[in-house]
Amino acid sequence: MAIELRSGVPDGAMAEKWSRHQFELKLVNPANKRRYSVIVVGSGLAGASAAASLAELGYGVSCFCIHDSPRRAHSIAAQGGINAAKNYPNDGDSVHRLFYDTVKGGDYRAREANVHRLAEISNSIIDQCVAQGVPFAREYSGLLDNRSFGGAQVSRTFYARGQTGQQLLLGAYGALSRQVGLGNVALHTRHEMLELVLIDGAARGIVTRNLATGAIDAHVADAVVLATGGYGNVYFLSTNAKQSNVTATWRAHRNGALFANPCFVQIHPTCIPVSGSHQSKLTLMSESLRNDGRVWVPRDQGDSRPPAEIPDAERNYYLEERYPSFGNLVPRDVASRAAKAVCDDGFGVGATGQAVFLDFRDAQARMGRPAVEQKYGNLFQMYEQITGENGYQTPMRIFPAVHYTMGGLWVDYNLQSTVPGLFVIGEANFSDHGANRLGASALMQGLADGYFVLPYTIGGYLAEATLPPADGSHAACGDAVRTATGRLERLLAVGGSTPVDDLHRELGQVMWDHAGMSRNATHLGAAKDAVRVLRERFWREVGVPGAQAGINQPLERAGRLADFLEFGELLIDDALHRNESCGSHFREEHQTDDNEALRNDDEYAYVAAWEYRGEDTAAALHREPLEFIEVKPSVRSYK
């Protein structure tokens, strides 16, 4: 298949591209919109906002989610906040600065025009959310409060306590629910997409399994939107929700959608460490803790004294020593790698040795305990709830964990994948965060895509597409249903005795050890072999009890793991091919003399988009060159 990656970025000055493009996009006559139908898969920030906005415009929308209610999508767990270029604090923020920070923060691996559009739209998102009744934090004046977040030098983050994602999602869920109530959206809860349906080369539908009854059905529409989140659970342990998975995007990939930059995985430095082999997921604590907590490990390996008894001279405040100007506030990727390095060298603390201290002793001495409580009380409570330890009396133990995936299905400026009619929004696409995402920008991107980008661009597609009438009786639907059903039957027929999660943990361990925070060609090569072996073992050893009908949670997990086992290899291939260190992707062969990331703009300033060629055939690489016109690449330094 000859694939030409056309980003479709409009001509003209950066600041005028989006408005110009909006004008140039063909419109669908208001009276005709109801003749078009759109399937939206996923109900997180991107999916719910898109489904609601499309229905408000008059399109016939079907929305599918794997949860029992759209309100439970994993966007709900986002804590910190959402960025916008409002400049309410009058501290020098602007659309251009937000754009600049995001491109730079992404280590020059994002598409400039998409990021600029994101920054332009950011303000409308806040307006929309406030109008919906999202209870953002406010000043005593009644006006909106902002805070600085993730090392930004301006205060541009809007927040609702530590539950910003929840409140934004419930706002979008309210808008979606309104359209469901009005009959404009057909809502399908407890439905999982298992296949994409293509008719004449265009995405026209999906096959789903009803997770409550087991029924397999084909659904047909004029376009399909995937808003199915990221793939962090390929590592088994992550801060992602247990059900987050790669299946929808992987099935689309197998049907022709290119997968871009899968090796860009964000690892968050302040998570609660693993406590034992029973661990099922990891919990993030807001990185605001690093504003006042000091990170350290003992200078002596295996120092088992209680931390309070270790004198300052015998403590290694390694971030402060190595990065004197940023200290404990270095960006996420830098802080995570440094923690791994000290633990790999045998200085880790706690029962597993896979943790570092985050100490509030000095903060309490300086500010007093009440001030620390006021600022971080809920986080100390959360820590105590999970670990049984009091963070005021003894330092917290933290360790990095997989948190967000910048890679995803390749999309053009219209958020359309390489499959016509298949649009991909939110974390599921690759477009805006490059090799590293800044704090408080995931919520911004999800809502920008869903409220303000997709509703325009999908209209441009529908207005111009020639789509033959089709329904569930089309042969392509029958084929896709057979593929999905056959796969489920195959999973149930393996008849082994190894539980799905055992194999998933093994995959996660391989990925974490060899394709995690720090990578090299030797380890990646070994990981690729290990994943292949594991994939073969999976299809021989896995035990899936029960039947296809009714709720069968092991069957759900087995299907998702089967896809992760294929996807994991692609992630490794991508990491192997990218012979540079950039953002979250650190290749040990490519570092400076003082162990900092060494980017290679001459050879790798491109998006790596992979084409599926078959289960036993290597994926084919396609490159979308990245041009930096407004923000000239420079070296990120936090020394």
Add this chain to the structure above:
Amino acid sequence: MAAASSANLDLTLDVWRQASPDERGGFQRYEMAGMSPDMSFLELLDQLNDRLEREGKEPIAFDHDCREGICGSCGFLINGHAHGPQSGITSCQLHLRSFRSGDHLVVEPWRSSSLPVIKDLVVDRSAFDRIIQAGGFISANTGSAPDANALPVSRTKAELAMDAAACIGCGACVATCKNASAMLFTAAKASQLALLPQGQPERHQRAVRMVEAMDDAGFGNCTNERECEGNCPKQISFSHIARLNRDYIAGKLRAVT
């Protein structure tokens, strides 16, 4: 917190097993020996399910997702308490150090005819969605919003609204109410929006529609027992119900006049 256990625990579980909505369910006993106190309650069920799967048996079905107390998926009665014996947390946030070795735990799904059991500990909470669909929103189409700071909101009101907005829709309030009322769930959303200036135009109509949807779904009425408040993992105040009642009456009276 309850007396913390630091040694591993032996626990006896009686778990509700029910194959499908139409079949009769019953309790099954499982002995769980040597469980780490650092384990969460859902990880205890994971361990049990792992054992069942190795034996080729069907594991216990239960809803769960974020495992950090915010998605609202999980929730069972543990010895009659919604989300277990501790207040202010969900089942996924409950850790075994809250129990003592030798404890006997009875684990049941929410009990309400409006939240029927689908399988084991999984219940159908779609009635909650229908209540929200009936009016639990502000009708602001995308793109129609004025500048976010055009409408100041008193900080006190915004904080109160946020208290109500913290509801995760788990169903604990219904499960612990002797009338199986969904008033706390319904009031949390109605009250959040009633406290904000943006929510005023639809305020009374919203209350009426949401309460009617609640009644249609078969939930009982509120008789001021306050069990809901006591068992709410987000500790949402019962006072929001009073605000909903006032708006409901106002809405009904307006409809008459």
